[in-house]
Amino acid sequence: MIESRKKDHIDICLNEDVEIKKNYWDEIKLYHQSAPEINIDDISIRTNFLGRRLEAPIMIAGITGGYEGAKGFNKRLAETAEKTGIGLGVGSQRPALEDERLRDSYELLAEFSPPLVVGNIGAPQLISQDGEKPFGVSEAKEALKMIDGDHLAVHFNYLQEAVQPEGDLKSKGVLNALKNISKKVPTIAKETGAGMSPEMAMKFRDSRVEAIDVGGMGGTSFSAVEAHRIEDDDNIKYIAEDLREWGIPTPVSIVKCRGSVSLPLIATGGIRNGLQIAKALVLGADIVGIAGGILPEIGKGEKAAVEYIERLKYELKLTMFLLGCEDVKDLFDINRVITGELKSWLS
Ligand SMILES: Cc1cc2nc3c(=O)[nH]c(=O)nc-3n(C[C@H](O)[C@H](O)[C@H](O)COP(=O)(O)O)c2cc1C
Numbered sequence: 001m002i003e004s005r006k007k008d009h010i011d012i013c014l015n016e017d018v019e020i021k022k023n024y025w026d027e028i029k030l031y032h033q034s035a036p037e038i039n040i041d042d043i044s045i046r047t048n049f050l051g052r053r054l055e056a057p058i059m060i061a062g063i064t065g066g067y068e069g070a071k072g073f074n075k076r077l078a079e080t081a082e083k084t085g086i087g088l089g090v091g092s093q094r095p096a097l098e099d100e101r102l103r104d105s106y107e108l109l110a111e112f113s114p115p116l117v118v119g120n121i122g123a124p125q126l127i128s129q130d131g132e133k134p135f136g137v138s139e140a141k142e143a144l145k146m147i148d149g150d151h152l153a154v155h156f157n158y159l160q161e162a163v164q165p166e167g168d169l170k171s172k173g174v175l176n177a178l179k180n181i182s183k184k185v186p187t188i189a190k191e192t193g194a195g196m197s198p199e200m201a202m203k204f205r206d207s208r209v210e211a212i213d214v215g216g217m218g219g220t221s222f223s224a225v226e227a228h229r230i231e232d233d234d235n236i237k238y239i240a241e242d243l244r245e246w247g248i249p250t251p252v253s254i255v256k257c258r259g260s261v262s263l264p265l266i267a268t269g270g271i272r273n274g275l276q277i278a279k280a281l282v283l284g285a286d287i288v289g290i291a292g293g294i295l296p297e298i299g300k301g302e303k304a305a306v307e308y309i310e311r312l313k314y315e316l317k318l319t320m321f322l323l324g325c326e327d328v329k330d331l332f333d334i335n336r337v338i339t340g341e342l343k344s345w346l347s
Pocket of ligand 1: 062064
């Protein structure tokens with residue numbers, strides 16, 4: 001059941017329109033510097049994140065695993081992350097934690113050495129939904145061991161659960177459960193496309209996570225994905241379409257979280273090019289995460305995926321050149337102009 005859902009998600013994202021229409025990054029403007037007074041070769045896009053050295057402030061966000069076709073997919077993702085020196089997140093490891101036979105699409109990641117490897121479990125599984133035993137510290141440790149991972153992302157996907165006929169809608173006690181795991185395993189609180197409010201960022205900090213992935217609205221809409229998957233329940237399909245654009249835009253999530261917690265921030269949600277990466281860093285993200293943008297490239301093969309990441313890196317470097325920034329850390333000090341809808345969100 002979960003396995004076929006994971007496969008459906010990939011197929012739908014590759015073949016249907018599931019992206020948020022509005023491009024919020026276009027509402028952020030940066031000041032061009034006519035004489036940057038730096039040389040392109042002196043620009044460094046390397047960064048330290050969660051104790052790891054990345055070749056660029058980029059990670060592949062958690063996408064998939066746990067079914068036959070996911071093996072090739074995850075192998076190509078791992079090769080891409082290793083070759084380009086960026087971080088790698090894996091999709092929800094729930095299938096493998098519930099059924100040992102579904103481990104191979106995750107375990108193969110241990111054969112590769114990207115600089116940062118992030119495991120993944122779902123927040124709804126931290127509490128009992130239907131009387132079953134919830135995931136705790138031992139499952140969290142097991143998930144990381146399976147992939148030889150560094151940190152464990154606990155994904156909060158309650159928007160997606162809300163628009164699934166079979167969704168898990170119990171959430172009471174989830175922060176306490178997260179805190180118990182975070183005492184023993186290094187965790188990242190991860191949204192999945194509905195964004196992060198400043199209040200939530202503070203609650204996650206108090207739950208002792210080591211980083212936050214703001215998972216903002218602006219890229220893949222999981223409400224749209226689920227709307228395509230629903231076949232025999234018109235009511236929930238209408239609701240999924242209504243909630244297509246639900247959430248806090250990624251740039252707003254970054255600014256609000258940066259203003260309320262000092263934790264490392266990952267900006268996932270609608271990042272598709274190097275200019276957007278620069279803008280995310282200007283607003284206060286430490287690195288970005290990419291899911292929907294890399295899917296079609298992985299579909300073409302590992303070479304296309306590597307070329308895509310290299311293009312993002314080069315575009316980031318060129319943007320830094322035009323801004324006169326030699327180091328990614330310098331981006332945070334850059335003046336920005338916020339226009340349109342973003343201006344209202346941030347005023
Ligand atoms: C096909 C697909 C499957 C995903 N599966 C997971 C998952 O298992 N766990 C998770 O934390 N996020 C998952 N995500 C969410 C992404 O990590 C990311 O937060 C979201 O897609 C927004 O980023 P994007 O706009 O770059 O796609 C998935 C995304 C896609 C496109």
